[in-house]
Amino acid sequence: MFFRILLTCCYLPVIISCEISRYSARRNCLSGHMTDRQSWVNGLGALSVARSEYNYSLDLSYTKNPVQVLHQLTDHTTQTYYPIKYISFANSALTEIPPIYQMSIGGGSFLSETVEFMSFYGNNFDDAHAPNTEVEELYSATETAPVNTPISPKSNEADNTWSSSLRQTKFPNLKELDLRACSIKILHSYIFSGMPKLEALYLGENEIFYIHPEVFIGQHNLLHLDLSSNTPTDQDGQLQSLKTDSFLAFEHLDNLESLDLSHSSLSPDHRGMIMGFKKLKSLSICNTGLTDLQPRIFSAMPLEILDISNNHGILAKSNILGDLESTLRILSASGTGLKYIDIFENFSKLEILRLSRNEIVHIPPDVVSTLTNLQILDLSVNRVISWTNRTFSLMPNLRFLSLSENNINVLSPTMIRDLSGVDFIGLSNNFIVCYCDVREFFEMAAANENKLNDTKIKEINPAEHLYHRGYYFYNRIIFDRTPIVFKGKTKIEKTGRFRLIDYDKSDFRCLKVPDGIFISIMNVQNCFTVKRDSNNMSNNLDVGRNVLFVLLIIPFTMIAVMLLPPVRRYLDYLFISMKNSALLRFIKKKKIVDDGTIFNYDVFVSYCNEDRGWVLDHLLPHMEADCSISACLHERDFQVGLSILENIVLCMDRSRFIMLVLSQRFLISRWCQFEMHLAQHRLLETRREDLILVLLEDIPRRVRPNTLHYLMLTKTYIVWPKEESERVLFWKRLKKSLPTDKNKLTQNVSMA
Numbered sequence: 001m002f003f004r005i006l007l008t009c010c011y012l013p014v015i016i017s018c019e020i021s022r023y024s025a026r027r028n029c030l031s032g033h034m035t036d037r038q039s040w041v042n043g044l045g046a047l048s049v050a051r052s053e054y055n056y057s058l059d060l061s062y063t064k065n066p067v068q069v070l071h072q073l074t075d076h077t078t079q080t081y082y083p084i085k086y087i088s089f090a091n092s093a094l095t096e097i098p099p100i101y102q103m104s105i106g107g108g109s110f111l112s113e114t115v116e117f118m119s120f121y122g123n124n125f126d127d128a129h130a131p132n133t134e135v136e137e138l139y140s141a142t143e144t145a146p147v148n149t150p151i152s153p154k155s156n157e158a159d160n161t162w163s164s165s166l167r168q169t170k171f172p173n174l175k176e177l178d179l180r181a182c183s184i185k186i187l188h189s190y191i192f193s194g195m196p197k198l199e200a201l202y203l204g205e206n207e208i209f210y211i212h213p214e215v216f217i218g219q220h221n222l223l224h225l226d227l228s229s230n231t232p233t234d235q236d237g238q239l240q241s242l243k244t245d246s247f248l249a250f251e252h253l254d255n256l257e258s259l260d261l262s263h264s265s266l267s268p269d270h271r272g273m274i275m276g277f278k279k280l281k282s283l284s285i286c287n288t289g290l291t292d293l294q295p296r297i298f299s300a301m302p303l304e305i306l307d308i309s310n311n312h313g314i315l316a317k318s319n320i321l322g323d324l325e326s327t328l329r330i331l332s333a334s335g336t337g338l339k340y341i342d343i344f345e346n347f348s349k350l351e352i353l354r355l356s357r358n359e360i361v362h363i364p365p366d367v368v369s370t371l372t373n374l375q376i377l378d379l380s381v382n383r384v385i386s387w388t389n390r391t392f393s394l395m396p397n398l399r400f401l402s403l404s405e406n407n408i409n410v411l412s413p414t415m416i417r418d419l420s421g422v423d424f425i426g427l428s429n430n431f432i433v434c435y436c437d438v439r440e441f442f443e444m445a446a447a448n449e450n451k452l453n454d455t456k457i458k459e460i461n462p463a464e465h466l467y468h469r470g471y472y473f474y475n476r477i478i479f480d481r482t483p484i485v486f487k488g489k490t491k492i493e494k495t496g497r498f499r500l501i502d503y504d505k506s507d508f509r510c511l512k513v514p515d516g517i518f519i520s521i522m523n524v525q526n527c528f529t530v531k532r533d534s535n536n537m538s539n540n541l542d543v544g545r546n547v548l549f550v551l552l553i554i555p556f557t558m559i560a561v562m563l564l565p566p567v568r569r570y571l572d573y574l575f576i577s578m579k580n581s582a583l584l585r586f587i588k589k590k591k592i593v594d595d596g597t598i599f600n601y602d603v604f605v606s607y608c609n610e611d612r613g614w615v616l617d618h619l620l621p622h623m624e625a626d627c628s629i630s631a632c633l634h635e636r637d638f639q640v641g642l643s644i645l646e647n648i649v650l651c652m653d654r655s656r657f658i659m660l661v662l663s664q665r666f667l668i669s670r671w672c673q674f675e676m677h678l679a680q681h682r683l684l685e686t687r688r689e690d691l692i693l694v695l696l697e698d699i700p701r702r703v704r705p706n707t708l709h710y711l712m713l714t715k716t717y718i719v720w721p722k723e724e725s726e727r728v729l730f731w732k733r734l735k736k737s738l739p740t741d742k743n744k745l746t747q748n749v750s751m752a
Contacts, residue, residue: 030332030354030470031262031284031307037200037224038119038178045090045121045178055082061090061119067098083114090178091122097165112169119178125162126183126207163191170194181205185232189214197221204228204260210243216252223257225250228284230264241267255279258467262286262307277301282467286310286332292317299323305468309334309354315343325349330470334358334378345370351458352376352470356402359383369394375457376474380404380426386415393418399457400474402426404502409714411438420444420496423457424478428502431714434510434519436527442508443526445500446486452497454478477501511713601632603692603738604655606675610665611696614720619661619694627735648675657690657738660711663697667705680707692737693717 042048047059060066066089089098097120103111162182167190174195184206192198192215199221209232216222234240242264250256250273257279266273266288274283280301287310296319298306303324308314309332315321321328321343330352331344338358344350345367353374360382368374374395384406392401401422408430416437419425425445432438456475481501500508509518603623607615615633623629632655638647648671652658658679666672679691693715701709718733 028310028334029262029284029286029307030309030330030352030468030473031228031260031286032282032467032469036469038176038202040086040117040176041088041090041119041121041178045088045119045180047086047088047119049086053086056084057086058084059086059088060092061088061121063089063092066092066094067100070100070103083109084111085114085116087111087115087117088119088121089123090119094120094123094125096125096162099165099169112171114173115171116173116175117178118171118174118176120182121178121180122182124183125179127161127186161186161188163188166191166194168194171198172196174198176200176202178202179206180226184208185210187211187215190217191215193218195219200224200226202226204230206230207232208242208264209240211249213249216250219252220254222253223255224260225253225256225258226260227264228260228262232265239265241265242270249273251276253277258282260284261288264288266290268292271297274298275300281305283307290314293320295319296322302327304328304349305330307332307468308336310336312337318343321347330468332470342367348372350374352468352474354378354470355382356380357382361385361407363387363391365389365391365394368392371395373397376400376470378402378474379406381406383407386410386412387418388412388414390414390418393421399423400478400501402501403430405429407431409433411441413437416441416444419498422498423455424481424501425498426502427500428504428508432510433710434512434521434524436525438510438521439524439526442484442521443486444496445498445503446484448497448499449483449485452499454499511710599656600630600654601637601651602629602655603657603659604632604651605659605661606672606679607661608663608666608669608672611661611663614696615661622731622734623738626731627738629735629738644671645674648678652678657692659692659694662693662695662699662708662717664699664703667699667703667708673705673707676705676711677707680711691715692734694734695719 040047040049044061046061047057049057058070060069063069087100100111100115162184167188171194175197177192177195177198177200180202181204184203185208187203187208187210189212192201196218198219201219201222201224204226205228208227208230230242232240232242250259256277259274259277259280259282261274262284263286266285268291270290271293274285275297278300280303282305283298283301283303284305284307286307290311291313293314295317298320299322304327306321306324306328307330312335314336315333315338321331325346325348327349328347329349331347331350332352332354334354335357338355338360340362341355341360342364344353347353348370350371351373353371353376356378357380360379361384363379363384368391371377372395375397377392377395377398377400380402381404384403386408392398399422401419401424404426405428408427409432411427411432456471457478458471478501481499482503484500484503508521510521510524511517512519605615605619612635620631620633623631632651634647634651637651638644639650642650652675660666660676660679691711693711695717697720699708704712718730718737721727721730
């Protein structure tokens with residue numbers, strides 16, 4: 001006992017360091033770690049069985065010559081031992097499986113007959129250490145051999161491998177075998193055939209590059225197979241994919257429920273290895289490089305837990321997840337390049353949906369309304385923008401929502417109401433514009449800290465936790481979060497129940513547009529103060545307006561009579577301004593353009609008359625002739641009989657993109673400024689993200705209006721280069737930002 005305690009203390013820092021590095025390597029996957037299942041060992045393979053099981057355990061981990069120690073233990077004592085159920089040879093510098101079947105402990109029973117849990121973690125079972133094996137020859141064969149050409153070792157060599165004693169020994173009661181981190185390169189045939197009751201086999205963290213097609217014959221009771229984090233390299237140190245004579249190597253595993261292939265390199269040829277399981281409930285192919293899956297590849301399996309993260313493009317084809325709508329509960333698809341979430345419509349069983357680090361922009365209400373059981377939705381590090389319709393409140397069980405590091409600019413009262421029913425929300429590192437509703441949202445979250453207690457999203461079922469770490473991962477975020485401490489007075493009455501999971505003063509800032517600077521949300525006036533100040537100002541203006549009217553009415557009348565033409569022009573301008581405001585109000589109430597809109601043009605080009613030559617000589621030929629992109633120009637495509645304002649709005653509505661060709665001359669034009677304001681208005685109010693800024697020259701900050709300054713801060717822009725050699729790159733960047741929309745009319749004609 002003393003020896004075990006001393007050994008644990010000595011290796012505790014190593015164990016902690018190993019666990020941290022292992023977690024760091026797998027942090028982007030929700031796959032359950034092997035130690036989640038192996039409660040009888042720690043992260044380095046040493047026994048950690050319950051006290052009640054101590055008499056049935058034998059821990060020889062970190063023991064030099066463990067077989068010799070075991071012989072001494074049996075030869076020099078007459079004490080009757082309990083049957084050994086747990087045994088560990090972890091990190092004992094073994095190069096092959098010792099012949100433990102020859103050892104008898106108490107009552108004449110062989111150790112191989114009583115053992116149920118056995119660990120060889122951290123030994124060196126590289127076949128290169130076994131006599132008469134030609135691993136180099138096998139390496140060479142796998143580099144050139146086709147899939148169905150046998151490349152296995154010769155039969156007379158197989159008996160001299162690290163696994164020969166496993167082949168020759170019967171383990172009638174063995175349930176779990178731990179062979180992690182043993183430098184294993186080859187899984188020979190029939191090595192597990194003497195283990196009829198084997199339920200869990202751990203082969204992770206090895207260098208397995210070849211699996212014999214007959215290695216799993218007879219394993220009808222195997223429930224869990226771990227082949228994660230296998231990183232074989234060839235003689236040149238290059239990472240290589242798994243090889244096998246048949247990609248149906250798992251076909252004998254009739255009752256397999258969990259398969260973990262995460263962090264192992266797979267190729268499209270391995271698709272057959274993840275098909276056809278009749279009882280598979282959990283599958284992790286996270287970070288395997290596996291893409292180009294065929295539709296409905298998982299249709300024959302009752303999958304409940306699926307991790308496909310970090311495989312970019314794996315969901316590119318349609319209906320990959322077909323037939324999983326009624327079974328799938330946990331899905332991790334982080335870092336897959338996903339753009340649309342329509343593929344999850346009617347997945348009513350989903351509880352966790354992890355979609356972080358993708359390219360998602362819109363959240364369709366008609367899709368999320370079908371996710372009636374969803375509790376956790378992770379949309380962090382995407383391109384989600386502000387929304388105007390009820391969305392997240394359509395999911396009645398949603399408790400955790402992460403929208404951190406997205407493109408949310410406006411936090412409107414509608415959005416706040418939509419979020420009020422979620423327990424935990426992440427919103428840090430969004431480009432939010434300062435106004436009183438943002439401060440009100442912040443105060444509401446602070447008020448909820450005082451009246452609500454943190455509760456777990458879901459109590460973890462130990463049996464379920466064996467296959468994924470989803471609830472543990474997100475509950476840990478809740479546990480580690482920093483509560484908001486709000487010291488100011490508040491008039492907030494309705495607060496909902498949301499709290500922030502990612503609060504940090506440096507992250508929760510907003511853009512003060514007039515000054516072009518970021519300030520803390522704490523420094524934004526709340527809506528009560530703004531309304532009060534507005535009322536006071538309105539009263540003061542009423543009084544001042546009456547006095548001013550009396551003082552200026554007579555001289556104003558005389559000047560108006562004397563300067564009648566300028567007055568008329570002023571009134572005309574005033575009338576146009578009023579009409580602009582009314583038109584903008586009308587635009588604000590219009591329905592948001594959805595993905596099904598048919599566009600007449602690819603891009604509406606706004607430019608001033610002085611830059612007309614550049615547009616006609618450079619831009620237009622390149623877009624329409626070289627790139628087949630249709631442009632809308634005011635001088636060519638405005639409809640006769642409509643006012644300029646109506647033509648601008650109509651053409652913007654009929655164009656997929658809006659391009660502003662900016663110069664200092666552009667900023668002087670009244671109509672160009674109106675088009676710029678209208679573009680910003682549509683960007684913020686109608687969710688139009690398709691705005692492109694082209695700068696023909698440098699525009700210093702001192703001459704930029706606030707609207708332009710804000711757009712340059714929030715939108716990526718490209719600059720027309722002065723050097724001829726750099727213009728090829730300019731046109732490539734412009735073409736990349738202007739993909740032809742699938743909903744554009746096939747024949748575009750001028751409206752004039």
